Amino acid sequence: DLVSSLVSSGINAEYGEKNTKMFVGGLSLNSTEDSIRQFFESNFNCQVESVDLIYQKKDQLEPGQEPRPRGFGFVTINDFDVVDRICVIRNHKIDGKEVEVKKAAPKGKSNAGGSGRGDRNQGGYNQGGYNRGGYNQGGGYNQGGGYNQGGG
Secondary structure (H helix, E strand, C coil), X not given: CHHHHHHXXXXXXXXXXXXXXXXXXXXXXXXXXXXXXXXXXXHHCCCEEEEXXXXXXXXXXXXXXXXXXXXXXXXXXXXXXXXXXXXXXXXXXXXXXXXXXXXXXXXCCCCCCCCHHHHHHHCHHHHCHHHHCHHHHCCHHXXXXXXXXXXX
């Protein structure tokens, strides 16, 4: 299948070990590191190396408040095949909440495509849009499809 052929052809080789880390977003605030670990281990028959939930920073809180989870985190599983399988599915349900799972960008290569902010500028109106496509290319009637071919 496509995933394993991509993996074996070494596309991920440059990422080395780091590519076993996944970003998990949209988590329920009830999710804990244990419940997330449990989800992956029981559904994908794998060994979860670590779960890092991201919490609010202490300095943004009122004194005495506990930091709350921010709804995303990172899961590391030291098995490329499992990570690929999980990321291909993309949407998972953990603790009753739909979450999105994707490969975390390797350190030192952050923004290697995956970060939300970069994406919008890369595509958008400038690259494609009205100038390149559209009427001038002569799609449609001028190409002489349709009635002029005289089939039938």
